Amino acid sequence: MILIFFLIYKKGNWDKSEGFDFINDFNRNWLTKVREKLKDKGTIWISGTYHNIFSIGQILQELDFKILNVITWEKNNPPPNFSCRFFTHSAELIIWARKKEKVPHYYNYELMKKLNGNKQMKDVWKLPAIAGWEKSCGKHPTQKPLAVLTRIILASTQPNAWILDPFAGSSTTGIAANLANRRYLGIDMETEFLEISKARKLEIENPEIAETYCKKINGFEDKKQFQTYLQVEPKPKEKVVLGYTRSKDLATLTKMNTFYFHSTDKQNNFLEFPYDLHNAKKLVIYSGGRTKAFYLTSFCGDIASIAHKHKSKIEGKENSKTDYYFEIKLKDNFKEESTINVKSNLKKWMKEYSEEYNLKSVDYLPVVTFLENIFLKE
Numbered sequence: 218m219i220l221i222f223f224l225i226y227k228k229g230n231w232d233k234s235e236g237f238d239f240i241n242d243f244n245r246n247w248l249t250k251v252r253e254k255l256k257d258k259g260t261i262w263i264s265g266t267y268h269n270i271f272s273i274g275q276i277l278q279e280l281d282f283k284i285l286n287v288i289t290w291e292k293n294n295p296p297p298n299f300s301c302r303f304f305t306h307s308a309e310l311i312i313w314a315r316k317k318e319k320v321p322h323y324y325n326y327e328l329m330k331k332l333n334g335n336k337q338m339k340d341v342w343k344l345p346a347i348a349g350w351e352k353s354c355g356k357h358p359t360q361k362p363l364a365v366l367t368r369i370i371l372a373s374t375q376p377n378a379w380i381l382d383p384f385a386g387s388s389t390t391g392i393a394a395n396l397a398n399r400r401y402l403g404i405d406m407e408t409e410f411l412e413i414s415k416a417r418k419l420e421i422e423n424p425e426i427a428e429t430y431c432k433k434i435n436g437f438e439d440k441k442q443f444q445t446y447l448q449v450e451p452k453p454k455e456k457v458v459l460g461y462t463r464s465k466d467l468a469t470l471t472k473m474n475t476f477y478f479h480s481t482d483k484q485n486n487f488l489e490f491p492y493d494l495h496n497a498k499k500l501v502i503y504s505g506g507r508t509k510a511f512y513l514t515s516f517c518g519d520i521a522s523i524a525h526k527h528k529s530k531i532e533g534k535e536n537s538k539t540d541y542y543f544e545i546k547l548k549d550n551f552k553e554e555s556t557i558n559v560k561s562n563l564k565k566w567m568k569e570y571s572e573e574y575n576l577k578s579v580d581y582l583p584v585v586t587f588l589e590n591i592f593l594k595e
């Protein structure tokens with residue numbers, strides 16, 4: 218599942234008001250783009266002030282999203298109103314919507330109920346504003362607290378889910394996502410904020426810091442509850458399938474259970490993982506960054522974990538030109554599964570492949586993809 222998360226506020230230079238038409242056009246434009254990227258069962262969260270949130274609500278409905286909730290985040294500790302001419306601003310609105318009217322979304326009802334003293338979680342969340350320790354890597358003018366993002370992520374995604382925040386800021390979404398074992402892609406137009414994001418990501422690569430932060434995040438019954446929950450959180454059953462590779466490599470690869478895959482191409486563009494099958498024919502998949510097609514084998518493995526790692530943390534890759542890799546760990550080695558309806562005659566495939574692409578010698582590289590994708594394609 219992909220969850221797209223998004224925030225717009227009014228305090229930074231990036232959000233100078235230019236009239237209703239401008240705001241509506243801007244919102245229609247980005248919402249149309251992210252809708253294309255969102256999986257059919259995915260959901261989107263958008264937070265904003267009254268300057269923008271009503272436009273967002275209107276455009277969401279115009280684009281056929283289905284609004285599920287409008288959350289009111291009530292801050293326990295809002296700053297005072299010095300003018301004393303109207304009420305103290307103490308709340309922010311967050312819209313939660315799904316992509317399709319008829320495709321069900323994921324909601325972790327049981328956990329939300331548990332976090333609310335065993336009563337159904339309401340759409341008013343009382344959580345404190347950002348704490349000082351959350352700004353250890355620099356200041357962003359509208360940085361959100363990890364408590365809000367963590368609740369959003371746990372409520373609406375499963376482990377390993379992809380989460381996109383196209384207005385990332387200091388990447389609070391990403392830090393909450395990674396602490397909760399989800400994957401994250403953030404975009405921002407300000408280099409300064411991307412630098413804070415990077416520093417925050419590097420910071421939580423230290424397991425001790427990650428653990429301390431997990432204990433400090435508000436919204437749980439006690440300091441251990443977040444981590445204890447992560448240990449028992451049910452994971453979607455995911456299998457990977459090994460792709461086209463040289464016969465001699467196949468013997469070695471099927472005995473391994475940890476694999477590394479580039480997460481950026483030579484231009485440093487982030488690659489989607491698993492490699493996209495949308496344009497696939499005959500169960501052919503395209504290896505990231507390369508344009509050549511690869512067939513699949515019938516070797517499958519159950520995924521234990523997927524992590525995003527810096528080269529310095531991977532033995533043997535320290536001097537690589539690529540900075541980041543996906544690390545996939547399988548529960549066991551790859552096993553051949555006769556139920557998988559793909560060709561398994563490697564030699565024949567290679568011959569076909571070489572002929573199809575008019576290649577004399579081909580360097581066959583291992584690729585993996587989620588089994589779910591293959592059957593979706595079929």
Ligand SMILES: C[S@@+](CC[C@H](N)C(=O)[O-])C[C@H]1O[C@@H](n2cnc3c(N)ncnc32)[C@H](O)[C@@H]1O
Pocket residue numbers: 224225226229231357359360361362383384385386387388389390404405406407410
């Ligand atoms: C409200 S802030 C996000 C704060 C973030 N949630 C956090 O906790 O740090 C919105 C961000 O969107 C970025 N932004 C605004 N317009 C943008 C655009 N058109 N493209 C990319 N980023 C944009 C701003 O630079 C700003 O950092």
